[in-house]
Amino acid sequence: MHIHIENDASAPRALHLSVEQLQLQLDVHPPLRSHFTLSENRDPAQTADFLARCDILWSGRKLALDQFSTPRLGWVQVMSAGVEQWLAHWPQGVTLTNASGVHGDKGAEFILMAALMFNFGIPGFLQDQAQRVWRPTFGGCARGKIVLLLGVGGIGAAAATLLTAQGYRVIGVTRSGQCDANVARCIRIDALDEVLPQVDVVVSTLPLTPQTRNLFDRRRLDLLTARAGIVIVGRADVFDYSAMREKLNVGELAGAVLDVYPQEPLPADDPLWHTPGVVMTPHCSLDDHSAYLAGCLDVFIDNLARFRHGQPLRNQVDPARGY
Template structure:
């Protein structure tokens, strides 16, 4: 059986999977030794040749697979958690697994940091600093404040643990209204309107699907109290960014910590750069390049063992749901 690695020549060196590293891992694993042949490619012009003979694909970059003849391909392991750009081009019968959970530890710390920033009024203080304004504000501790956590997958579950330990009251939101994350309660997406007016911090780790696109539209943003802060580390198009920006300009939200944007890089003339209360990071809050490749490789090796034994794969994407 043949595994092909597609690396991204334009990506960081730390995210390239060398074929020798994978070969070493396979040869030292008793259940995988001598069962696979390997190739690697980082030149997009040569992908078709390699994919023609691949049974399994490690994808370090996005590929429109329906543009290639890959008659043997049965499974694709991608290095991202989001898969919305893969699904429209996924050939029928090909299994897709993602890197869900690899971002968990760093993502959870970022979310906790952002929540505490709102608790201590940091977005407002940063705005005052830029204008040389001295406006003390004396608040309390985070304990007892409400975080509405949109999505409790790998990142959301890890964030729920840290937030709960800090004393926040965490309400999780899932498609079904059920989850195993350490939250006070879990509700379905359809029930969020009743909770939004109680929220101190709204956090989104959601993937982009037909159900989540513009989930937080102007009507729902209007349900949030003025004290609420927004943290977005999932997909940007879950929110109406224009409506959010207008509410921030009007002083109707406490602020927003944003790591993702409708267009990236964010254009230099985008008004979001100058929106009061916004703290921006350039889509880097979740990734730890020192550990990310190793985390993805751990998922892949585990899945190769499962694949050989005919067991269900870890992080298998439900094509109908989109995640």
């Protein structure tokens, strides 16, 4: 079988997988050695030729597969966790696996850091610093405060462990109302409204699907109290950013730590830049370039072994659900 590698030419070199790197991994796994041929494309103009003869695709860039002839393609491994752009025109009969879980450790630390920022009033202090205002506020410890965790996948589950160890009471939110993560309780999405008035921090790691788009609209934001902070590291369009910004402007939220935005890069004239209580990072909270490629490659090698033995693949995406 033939594996083809499509790297993103605009991505850092640390995120490029070479034929040599993949071959080394195959050679140290006897069940995989000598069972695959490999190719790597360095010229996007030749992508169609490579896709026409590959059985498995490793892709570091987004491709509209319906624009290519892929008669042999049976499986695509992508380097991202979010796959909504891939699924827009997904061909039937092709398996898709993503990089879910690779972001877990760093994402969990970022989420814990953001939650603690609200506990100590850091978003407000940053605003005061910019205005040269001396305004002490005195709060308590994190223990017992409630974090609502929207999504308890690889990142969410890792965050739940750190938050719980810090003393937070974590409520997970999933489609089924069930999860294996270290949470105090887990609820279904349709039970959100009844818990929102109790919440101190809302954390979203959710992917963008038809069910999650605008899940946190103005009505749901209005159910939060002024002490609540928001952390978004999943897809931005799960939230109504305009409504969130309006509530921050009038002091009806404690702040927001945002790593993702409806448009990226965020335009220089976007009012979010000077919204009070907002701490912004430029979509870099989850990725560790020193370890990311290796983590994705671990998933891929494991899946290659499963693929050869006809076993279910890790991180297999359900196109109907969008994740």
